[in-house]
Amino acid sequence: xxxxxxxxxxxxxxxxxxxxxxxxxxxxxxxxxxxxxxxxxxxxxxxxxxxxxxxxxxxxxxxxxxxxxxxxxxxxxxxxxxxxxxxxxxxxxxxxxxxxxxxxxxxxxxxxxxxxxxxxxxxxxxxxxxxxxxxxxxxxxxxxxxxxxxxxxxxxxxxxxxxxxxxxxxxxxxxxxxxxxxxxxxxxxxxxxxxxxxxxxxx
Numbered sequence: 001x002x003x004x005x006x007x008x009x010x011x012x013x014x015x016x017x018x019x020x021x022x023x024x025x026x027x028x029x030x031x032x033x034x035x036x037x038x039x040x041x042x043x044x045x046x047x048x049x050x051x052x053x054x055x056x057x058x059x060x061x062x063x064x065x066x067x068x069x070x071x072x073x074x075x076x077x078x079x080x081x082x083x084x085x086x087x088x089x090x091x092x093x094x095x096x097x098x099x100x101x102x103x104x105x106x107x108x109x110x111x112x113x114x115x116x117x118x119x120x121x122x123x124x125x126x127x128x129x130x131x132x133x134x135x136x137x138x139x140x141x142x143x144x145x146x147x148x149x150x151x152x153x154x155x156x157x158x159x160x161x162x163x164x165x166x167x168x169x170x171x172x173x174x175x176x177x178x179x180x181x182x183x184x185x186x187x188x189x190x191x192x193x194x195x196x197x198x199x200x201x202x203x
Contacts (some may be wrong), residue, residue, distance in 0.1 A: 023069075028106055029062040029172065033082055037190040039126055039137050040086075040093045051086050053093050053126075056194020058084035062101070066202055072107040076115075091130025093138075097192075098123040100179015101148060111170075113152040120145045124180055124192075139183055141190070146178025152200060169201045 036056025056113050064078025072152035078101045085094035103117035121143045154170040174196040182190050 011200045023067055025066045025068075025202045027062075027064045027066045027076055027078055028059070028095075028201040029078070029080070029182065029198055031172065031196050032059055033057055033084075033176075033194045035194035036133070038083040038139065039084075039095050039190070040135060042142045044087075051122040053084045053086060053095050054194075055084075055095060055097075055177065055190050055192035058082050058095075060196065060198070066105075074105045074107075075147065076103040076105065077101065078103075079126045091128075091133070093126070093135055094129045094180050095097070096123060097125075098120055103148065103150065105150075105152070111154045115148075117148050118145045119148050119176065119178070121178070121180075137182070142183055143178055143180050143192070144177055146192075148176050150173060150174040168203055172198050 033056045036054040039053040039055060041050065041052035060080055060082035062078045062080035064076060066074050066076045068074045080099050080101065081096070082099075083094060083096045086092050099119045099121050101117060102121040103115045105113045105115035107113050121141075124141040125141055126135070126138045126141070128138040151173045152170055153172075156168050156170070176192075176194055176196065178192045179189060180192045
């Protein structure tokens with residue numbers, strides 16, 4: 001997997017060097033995921049509140065680059081991080097994922113963009129510490145490339161300083177379809193499909 005990541009980074013670097021600079025934009029995203037199979041759940045002893053760790057739940061952020069290949073078409077590559085965790089002071093069970101995504105977008109209007117693509121997880125790991133130590137679901141997980149569908153609504157339609165393009169920031173709603181399998185227990189599969197809602201920025 002490390003070789004795949006290195007190859008992708010090198011390819012992106014070569015493309016950046018050869019392409020017209022004014023067609024490239026920085027891309028950033030911050031949001032939250034909802035859904036996926038439950039890894040662990042329970043209640044806090046002191047408050048009685050419930051907690052759960054899921055494959056698609058938790059705060060996430062992504063950074064990458066966007067390249068315009070046609071007046072209404074862009075391609076995009078990004079690297080993202082997401083974590084679902086408990087909030088207990090005497091222990092923690094958490095799931096962390098890191099993913100590479102490759103997307104294509106079509107501008108239906110200056111305000112509306114639709115996209116689709118694939119993503120592959122470079123890290124999918126459950127950690128258990130403190131009172132959570134010994135949790136059977138802890139360890140690394142394997143995955144196969146999954147599909148992504150995304151809707152973007154642009155809130156600012158101001159053109160970039162250089163070149164043409166849609167607005168710079170807006171709201172994103174996404175659906176990710178992917179599966180996970182525990183690295184040492186191939187029969188323990190998890191559905192990691194989930195929805196994401198967040199804010200994006202192009203600059």
